[in-house]
Amino acid sequence: MAAAKLDPIDLRILDAIQRDGRITKLALAEKVGLSPTPCWMRLRKLEKAGIVTGYHAAIAMRVIAPVATVLMEVTLANHRQA
Known part of the structure; x- marks a missing residue:
């Protein structure tokens, strides 16, 4: 599979939506330095190309319920198929 060719504006769009997936189209356009319609068209192109999937x-599980990390080690004295 050939690598996608992304220009600096595409990279700024990807950076912005990675930082805030809920950014409005207008705010995204302002952040990357485009007018809203071309910015939206570029974002759609990135989605259709499978770059934005x-x-x-991100869920803070420790806020919802206590979380414990458990590490285990199992050692077998014998290993048989049966």
Whole structure:
């Protein structure tokens, strides 16, 4: 698969949506230095090319419920197929 050719504006769009996936189209356009319509068209192009695959939320699990990390080690004295 050939690498996608991205220009500096595409890279600024990707940076902005990685930092804030809920950024408005107008704010994104202002941040990357484009008018809203061309910015929106570039974002759609990045989505259609499979470069942007989705928008996600980061969940603070420790706020929802206590979280414990457990490490285990298992050692077998014998190993048989049966």
